Amino acid sequence: MVPGDTGTYIVYLDQFFSFLRQPQPFGTQFLLEVFTAVKRKFLIFLLFSMVMSLLATYALAVGVVPLTVELNGKPGDTMNFNIKLNPGGQTEKLKLSLEKIIQQPTGDLQYSPFEQGGPPASWIAIPTTVGVSPGASSQIDGTVKVPLNAQGGTYLALLKVAPEEPTRKGAFDVSIQYGVRLYIRIESAGLRPRVQVTGLDLIKDEKGTPLIQARIKNISAADFLTTASATLRDSNQKLIQRVELRPTYFWRNKISQARLLPGGELNYIGPVTEPLSPGEYELRLFYHYSENGQLLQAKNIQIHAGDYVFASPPKALKLDQNELIFEARPGVLSLKGLKMQNRLDKPVKVVFIPEEVAPDYPYSIFANNSLTLRTGSPLTIGAGQTEVAIISVQIPREAPVRANYGSFNLQVYSAGDKPVLLDEIPLSLEAITVGNQTRTAEVLSISGDKEKSGYRILAVLKNTGTIKLTPVANLVLKDKANKSLGTLLSLKTDDAQQVALLPNQTMNLTAFLPKLDPATYQADVTVLEGDKVIQTVIMPIHLKK
Structure with a gap:
């Protein structure tokens, strides 16, 4: 538009306010058109004014129920429906x-005028206008007369309900359409x-x-719900990934099933x-x-170096698990297998390097x-191949009830x-x-550090039991x-790498507490493992300015 010209602005209310959107793919979208002649240099002011006008007009607008009508019949039938208009x-x-x-x-979905005499518009009888007054409900009565020679299938139409005259709101003419x-x-016999x-x-x-x-096309006259997924397998038929597929609209609105309309083609x-x-x-x-x-349909595809960009560079080795847990009674041997897939197009060697939790760690x-390591180290894995490493742990006969x-560190060369x-x-x-493990913890300290709008509370927790914890x-x-200040604060770890607290190790648990005056308070701390209380303690906490 040339500066100084005037024009028409069309705004859909669902682009401004998500609560006016219909999340169902086939519930009727609420449309609002705003017609106004304005100068472009006042666009920012006008947009603000438009929003205010939309809200005011929406409060005055007629409501329409239902937004979807489903009718089932056969050739020659006459079917009635009605739409309620709330004042x-x-x-x-x-x-x-x-x-x-x-x-x-x-x-x-998009909408366009029907061809002259085309079905189902020629079957549907509705009034051309209807009046609604404040405090008095009204309704639209419609009739569908299906011809005797009608073909079986699903026929669709949009019944548009709009004011004859737009509402004047300041500089704008506002028209709400449903x-x-x-x-x-x-x-119909044979319809499938x-x-x-x-x-x-x-x-x-x-x-x-x-x-x-x-890309799937509906080559029938019926409508129906659909779901789709796909698998990717390598040249050895090993599953790489299973992927759920949906059209963009259904991803956007978090709808798992997509309805495919007659003659429609969905991507x-x-x-x-x-x-x-x-x-x-x-x-x-x-x-x-x-x-x-x-x-079901399959297709072979060829991937070349640099064809695609991935969120992270490919790992040379894929493990089927990132933790091995051996559990046995004293004197018993426990065996575990670790499946390792070489994701490269060349062979690799895997070296198993033992690493302690900490120097002289008692557990x-x-x-x-x-x-x-029964399969030895290093272990050679061919290009694109999978090998299983067998690892055994012998629990000593005199072993106490505890976890170690x-x-x-798997180094891939x-x-x-x-x-x-x-x-x-x-x-x-x-x-x-195997046995009755001890689950206990000790709160070593608790403190508070001043931040802009409150205090960051820090509790240092030590696992004094015999097995790992995931405490709060x-x-x-x-x-x-x-006297209680009335606030129950949940302290949790903020370290994504340290979710579990191993025996004889410490962990920081934190939380933010806003709007608290500096002073010395009494801290009543309850430590939980799951829903079980494993420690309670009362300690002073000094909050400085």
């Missing part, structure tokens, strides 16, 4: 019209859902991230998060539609148990005369002697008169 804050005369519903590949979707399903796959591929988004895309997509090494893969589509319809799995801990370190992966180890602590502060 607004002013008298309104509404005009009614019918429009065609067109489904987009994203799942969004759309009621009509689903007319006509029975049918679909066709028109595309299946691995594509990438604007960032280069890989997406699986399946189902889903992100691939597992890194893909160069090579050949099988992409297989699993598509379910209507009640019992199933469709060491290496010092207190007999741990053996440690880890392996290239195979060859000059090995290069490619990756390092930690593997946690736990050996539990509840804190109640009391004043000098032993």
Whole structure:
């Protein structure tokens, strides 16, 4: 628009206020059009004024119920329906019209005028106008007369309800429009859902991230619900990832099933998060539609270096678990297997390096148990192959009831005369002697550090038991008169790397407490493991300015 010109601005209210959106894919979208002639240099002011006008007008507008009408019949039937109009804050005369519903590949819907005499508009009889007064409900009575020669299937129409004249709000003319979707399903012998796959591929988004895309067309006259997923397998038929697929609209609105309309074609997509090494893969589509319809289709795809961008660089080695837990009675041997997949297109060697929790750690799995790597170290894994490392732990006959801990650092090297370190992966180890474990903890200290709008409370907790904990602590502060301040504070670890507290180790538990005056308070601390109280303590806490 040239400066100084005037024009028409169209605003959809659901772009401003999410509470006015209809999350259902086939519930009627609430539309609002704002018509105004304004100068562009006042755009910011006008947008603000428009929002205020929208809110004011919405409060006065007529309400429409229901927003979806479903009718089921057969050729020759006459079916009636009605739409209730709840009164607004002013008298309104509404005009009614019918429009065609067109489904987009994203799942969004668009509307356009019907062709002259085209079904189902020619079957539907509705008044052209209806009046609504404050305090008096009204309704739209409609009739659908299905011809005897009508073909079976689902017919759709949008019944648009709009004021004859827009409401004047300051500099704006505001018109609120509703759309009621009509689903007319006509029975017919031999009518059954049918679909066709028109595309299946691995594509990438604007960032280069890989997406699986399946394009499905409804080649029947019926409408139905659908779900889709796909698998990626390497050349050895090993599963890399299973991916859920949905059209964009249904991802956006968190709807797991997509309805496919007659003649519609939907584009189902889903992100691939597992890194893909160069090579050949099988992409297989699993598509379910209507009640019992199933469709499977596969395609081989070739991945080249640099084809896609992944959120993180591919790991050389993929483990089926990141922790091995051995549990046995004294004198008994426990065996575990660790599955390791080489994700590279070249062989690698894996070296198992034992690592202690801390120097001279009293609960060491290496010092207190007999741990053996039965498959040896290093372990060679061929390109794209999977190997299983067998690890055993012997619990000594005289072992006390306790758990011992440690880890392996799995160092992945290239195979060859000059090995290069490619990756390092930690593997946690736990050996539990069967028996009644002790779960206790000690609060070593509690303090508060001043921040801008309150205090950061810090409790240092030590595991004094015989097995790891995942503790939280509840804190109640009391004043000098032993009166509670009325706040129950939950202290938790803020270290994502230290979720578990091992025996004889310490952990920081923190929480933020706003609007508290500096003083000395009494801290009543309750430590919990799950829902079980394992320690209670009363300590002073000094909060300084």
